Amino acid sequence: MKRRIIIGVMGAGKRASKTDVEAAFLLGKLIAERGWIVLSGGRNAGVMDAVSRGAKAGGGLTVGILPGGDARDASPAIDIPIITGMGSARNNINVLSSDVVIACGTGGAGTFSEIALAIKAQKPVVLLNHTAASCQLFKSIDGALVHTADSPEKAVQIAESIVTL
Amino acid sequence: MKRRIIIGVMGAGKRASKTDVEAAFLLGKLIAERGWIVLSGGRNAGVMDAVSRGAKAGGGLTVGILPGGDARDASPAIDIPIITGMGSARNNINVLSSDVVIACGTGGAGTFSEIALAIKAQKPVVLLNHTAASCQLFKSIDGALVHTADSPEKAVQIAESIVTL
Amino acid sequence: MKRRIIIGVMGAGKRASKTDVEAAFLLGKLIAERGWIVLSGGRNAGVMDAVSRGAKAGGGLTVGILPGGDARDASPAIDIPIITGMGSARNNINVLSSDVVIACGTGGAGTFSEIALAIKAQKPVVLLNHTAASCQLFKSIDGALVHTADSPEKAVQIAESIVTL
Amino acid sequence: MKRRIIIGVMGAGKRASKTDVEAAFLLGKLIAERGWIVLSGGRNAGVMDAVSRGAKAGGGLTVGILPGGDARDASPAIDIPIITGMGSARNNINVLSSDVVIACGTGGAGTFSEIALAIKAQKPVVLLNHTAASCQLFKSIDGALVHTADSPEKAVQIAESIVTL
Numbered sequence: 001m002k003r004r005i006i007i008g009v010m011g012a013g014k015r016a017s018k019t020d021v022e023a024a025f026l027l028g029k030l031i032a033e034r035g036w037i038v039l040s041g042g043r044n045a046g047v048m049d050a051v052s053r054g055a056k057a058g059g060g061l062t063v064g065i066l067p068g069g070d071a072r073d074a075s076p077a078i079d080i081p082i083i084t085g086m087g088s089a090r091n092n093i094n095v096l097s098s099d100v101v102i103a104c105g106t107g108g109a110g111t112f113s114e115i116a117l118a119i120k121a122q123k124p125v126v127l128l129n130h131t132a133a134s135c136q137l138f139k140s141i142d143g144a145l146v147h148t149a150d151s152p153e154k155a156v157q158i159a160e161s162i163v164t165l
Numbered sequence: 166m167k168r169r170i171i172i173g174v175m176g177a178g179k180r181a182s183k184t185d186v187e188a189a190f191l192l193g194k195l196i197a198e199r200g201w202i203v204l205s206g207g208r209n210a211g212v213m214d215a216v217s218r219g220a221k222a223g224g225g226l227t228v229g230i231l232p233g234g235d236a237r238d239a240s241p242a243i244d245i246p247i248i249t250g251m252g253s254a255r256n257n258i259n260v261l262s263s264d265v266v267i268a269c270g271t272g273g274a275g276t277f278s279e280i281a282l283a284i285k286a287q288k289p290v291v292l293l294n295h296t297a298a299s300c301q302l303f304k305s306i307d308g309a310l311v312h313t314a315d316s317p318e319k320a321v322q323i324a325e326s327i328v329t330l
Numbered sequence: 331m332k333r334r335i336i337i338g339v340m341g342a343g344k345r346a347s348k349t350d351v352e353a354a355f356l357l358g359k360l361i362a363e364r365g366w367i368v369l370s371g372g373r374n375a376g377v378m379d380a381v382s383r384g385a386k387a388g389g390g391l392t393v394g395i396l397p398g399g400d401a402r403d404a405s406p407a408i409d410i411p412i413i414t415g416m417g418s419a420r421n422n423i424n425v426l427s428s429d430v431v432i433a434c435g436t437g438g439a440g441t442f443s444e445i446a447l448a449i450k451a452q453k454p455v456v457l458l459n460h461t462a463a464s465c466q467l468f469k470s471i472d473g474a475l476v477h478t479a480d481s482p483e484k485a486v487q488i489a490e491s492i493v494t495l
Numbered sequence: 496m497k498r499r500i501i502i503g504v505m506g507a508g509k510r511a512s513k514t515d516v517e518a519a520f521l522l523g524k525l526i527a528e529r530g531w532i533v534l535s536g537g538r539n540a541g542v543m544d545a546v547s548r549g550a551k552a553g554g555g556l557t558v559g560i561l562p563g564g565d566a567r568d569a570s571p572a573i574d575i576p577i578i579t580g581m582g583s584a585r586n587n588i589n590v591l592s593s594d595v596v597i598a599c600g601t602g603g604a605g606t607f608s609e610i611a612l613a614i615k616a617q618k619p620v621v622l623l624n625h626t627a628a629s630c631q632l633f634k635s636i637d638g639a640l641v642h643t644a645d646s647p648e649k650a651v652q653i654a655e656s657i658v659t660l
Contacts, residue, residue, distance in 0.1 A: 003236070004244065037245065063245060069261060069286075069417060071168070079169065080202065080228060082247055083261035086416035087399060088615050089587035091608075096234060096248035109615035109636050113586075116608035120583050121234075137632050141604050234582060251581035252564060253450050256443075257419035274450035274471050278421075281443035285418050302467050306439050333566070334574065367575065393575060399591060399616075401498070409499065410532065410558060412577055413591035426564060426578035451564075 005036040005163050006063070008098025010114040011047025012107040020105030023129060024050035025057070026152040027104060032060025034160065039098055041090075042066040042082070044075040047104045052077035065094050092117050100159040102126045104152075106134050119145055124162045128155040170201040170328050171228070173263025175279040176212025177272040185270030188294060189215035190222070191317040192269060197225025199325065204263055206256075207231040207247070209240040212269045217242035230259050257282050265324040267291045269317075271299050284310055289327045293320040335366040335493050336393070338428025340444040341377025342437040350435035353459060354380035355387070356482040357434060362390025364490065369428055371421075372396040372412070374405040377434045382407035395424050422447050430489040432456045434482075436464050449475055454492045458485040500531040500658050501558070503593025505609040506542025507602040515600035518624060519545035520552070521647040522599060527555020529655065534593055536586075537561040537577070539570040542599045547572035560589050587612050595654040597621045599647075601629050614640055619657045623650040 009027055011020055028051035031038050038055040040048040042064020052062040052075045064078035069085035084090040088110060095101050095118040103115050103125065118125045119142045126147045127135050138146045149155035174192055176185055193216035196203050203220040205213040207229020217227040217240045229243035234250035249255040253275060260266050260283040268280050268290065283290045284307050291312045292300050303311045314320035339357055341350055358381035361368050368385040370378040372394020382392040382405045394408035399415035414420040418440060425431050425448040433445050433455065448455045449472045456477045457465050468476045479485035504522055506515055523546035526533050533550040535543040537559020547557040547570045559573035564580035579585040583605060590596050590613040598610050598620065613620045614637045621642045622630050633641045644650035 003246070006245070063247075065247070080171070080226075080245065081168070081262070082228075082230070082258065084258050084416075084419075085261050086258075086414075086419055086584075087587065088612055089414075089416055089581075089584040091587075091612075092582065092584040093247065093249050093251075096250050097246070109611045112636065113608045113611035113615060116604045116611060117583055117586075120604035120608060133628060133632050133635075137628050140628070141607065249581075249584075251419070251579075251584055252422065253447055254416075254419040254422035254579075254581055256447075257417065257421075274446045277471065278443045278446035278450060281439045281446060282418055282421075285439035285443060298463060298467050298470070302463050305463075306442065333576070336575070393577075395577070410501070410575065411498070411592065412558075412560070412588065414588050415591050416588075423577065423579050423581075426580050427576065 005099050006039050006097060007031045007036050007159055008039045008094050008101045009047065009051040009104055010041065010094065010101060010107070010111050011104035012111060013043055013045035013048060015108055016046030016105060019129065020047055021050040023152050024104045025054035027051055027102060027155060028054025028060070029058035030152055030156040031055060032058030037061045037063060039063045039065065039094065041094060042075060042078050043073050049075040049077065051104065065090050065097070088113065095121055095123050098123060100124050100126065100162050102128055102155050102159065103130065104128050106130045126155045126158050128152065170264050171204050171262060172196045172201050172324055173204045173259050173266045174212065174216040174269055175206065175259065175266060175272070175276050176269035177276060178208055178210035178213060180273055181211030181270060184294065185212055186215040188317050189269045190219035192216055192267060192320060193219025193225070194223035195317055195321040196220060197223030202226045202228060204228045204230065204259065206259060207240060207243050208238050214240040214242065216269065230255050230262070253278065260286055260288050263288060265289050265291065265327050267293055267320050267324065268295065269293050271295045291320045291323050293317065335429050336369050336427060337361045337366050337489055338369045338424050338431045339377065339381040339434055340371065340424065340431060340437070340441050341434035342441060343373055343375035343378065345438055346376030346435060349459065350377055351380040353482050354434045355384035357381055357432060357485060358384025358390070359388035360482055360486040361385060362388030367391045367393060369393045369395065369424065371424060372405060372408050373403050379405040379407065381434065395420050395427070418443065425451055425453050428453060430454050430456065430492050432458055432485050432489065433460065434458050436460045456485045456488050458482065500594050501534050501592060502526045502531050502654055503534045503589055503596045504542065504546040504599055505536065505589065505596060505602070505606050506599035507606060508538055508540035508543060510603055511541030511600060514624065515542055516545040518647050519599045520549035522546055522597060522650060523549025523555070524553035525647055525651040526550060527553030529651070532556045532558060534558045534560065534589065536589060537570060537573050538568050544570040544572065546599065560585050560592070583608065590616055590618050593618060595619050595621065595657050597623055597650050597654065598625065599623050601625045621650045621653050623647065
């Protein structure tokens with residue numbers, strides 16, 4: 001029996017733009033439709049919430065790795081809240097637990113840390129709708145691991161090509 | 166929509182007794198048959214592996230919170246491996262993420278730490294097939310949170326009475 | 331150059347008894363007088379605070395591994411507050427960073443978890459002023475690692491015999 | 496009694512350039528001469544090792560927050576090794592425990608994660624000898640927290656102006 005693929009989707013919380021939230025919802029739906037599990041930071045805000053709602057709309061399963069000490073902060077679209085109680089140190093768990101990490105929107109400091117931790121852990125990363133500066137910088141750290149995409153469809157295609165290697 | 170109940174089952178790895186392993190398998194099956202999710206330390210050994218196999222036999226979903234930095238160590242019966250890379254510090258995540266913690270067999274130092282961390286986090290704990298000394302000691306820390314059971318059926322009944330409060 | 335010995339002293343916070351607090355102060359002083367560093371959970375309460383004050387009275391250096399996300403909760407007698415922001419998961423850092431762990435008083439669930447995590451990590455543990463039940467239970471897990479003492483002087487003697495092996 | 500200032504210095508391990516290593520040594524010396532404590536990732540490589548050796552040359556005290564499960568990997572110039580056993584998740588402890596974070600050299604993925612985690616935790620950051628692209632990107636996340644310097648002297652001056660506010 002092969003284990004189901006887990007795609008981590010990272011992005012801003014309440015500061016997420018309308019574009020990021022819409023992209024995240026579509027990402028979640030597309031990932032779920034491929035039978036993959038969506039993993040996120042789990043909170044009830046921005047990209048984390050939208051990708052989980054999208055995944056549920058696509059009939060998928062959602063895991064949220066929460067920074068707080070209980071599930072109060074979880075998006076209602078999270079099926080399995082993992083309660084870490086360890087704040088941003090949980091970002092490393094997000095990336096270690098994902099087969100591919102998609103950073104949806106340039107995001108803030110939290111998302112940046114997740115991209116960097118993913119590269120550190122040698123996980124493939126897809127930067128979706130990032131600024132040219134962000135793409136260039138992360139590619140300069142590890143050009144082989146870092147991919148860029150300008151649509152959710154393209155991001156999921158890249159993820160698919162990675163996980164079916 | 167109500168979230169599915171998560172029952173954490175803790176116990177020894179390779180040092181688990183035959184009794185512990187058989188009890189863990191039955192526990193997993195009974196938990197899954199109630200529609201609950203089984204969460205464990207996730208490794209491919211002892212109670213962690215047996216409870217996950219039991220849950221799959223009961224048609225359930227299994228989550229493993231792994232101490233290592235990748236999924237190589239995971240039981241094949243784990244559906245969702247959460248990779249923490251943080252060794253025994255992940256024991257706190259095991260208990261925070263569970264609605265009820267069942268310690269299957271007196272176990273070793275790792276299981277003891279999980280029982281203690283569960284009490285610290287004010288999580289209900291069921292001690293299944295523990296020695297009288299272990300039961301007494303943990304009850305002396307918090308008599309209201311700590312329950313004892315001498316069969317998997319009884320342990321799951323206690324868990325049920327707690328989560329349906 | 332040899333590194334200075336680090337002795338971890340664990341025990342209850344605000345629920346610590348007067349006996350525990352007095353023993354912790356003396357422990358800290360005796361440890362500091364040997365030129366060793368005192369490491370604790372760092373909070374401004376009970377055993378953690380008392381052992382740090384004792385160490386400062388003995389001219390020593392104190393490290394506190396704090397559960398919270400900033401230093402507000404630290405005992406004023408902590409020289410070096412390590413801010414983990416990871417709650418009780420930091421208990422594992424306490425024991426990994428100590429050459430010997432002394433549990434001062436039977437304590438509560440947090441102290442129990444630290445004793446268990448220490449044994450799991452194969453660290454020598456001294457149980458100071460514990461109940462017979464607690465001593466027996468932990469010795470049953472690993473009799474070679476677990477020592478008992480009925481005075482701070484005796485606890486420090488045991489630690490000394492371990493670190494000078 | 497006021498607590499001593501802790502300056503976190505982050506940077507590459509074995510991939511550190513000669514320039515980074517020399518800058519780190521001088522940084523450590525300058526920090527120690529001000530009576531501040533140097534905190535780093537603690538390993539016996541690159542910036543971590545050099546800044547600790549510099550601090551010892553300046554008569555200072557050094558703390559290393561180690562990713563591994565024991566002290567074998569620690570720089571001999573670390574006075575106080577904190578053993579986390581949690582890999583890169585310890586990067587968050589590095590920044591939470593520092594009053595100011597100095598990133599010495601553009602570094603690799605680990606250093607990037609530390610800069611991002613520092614900004615997330617609202618810690619002041621000094622980028623020493625970073626590329627223009629790196630400076631610009633991090634300033635775009637939080638212009639008020641992120642400072643840039645082109646010499647160790649300047650970096651320590653900035654840190655001084657921050658901690659004496």
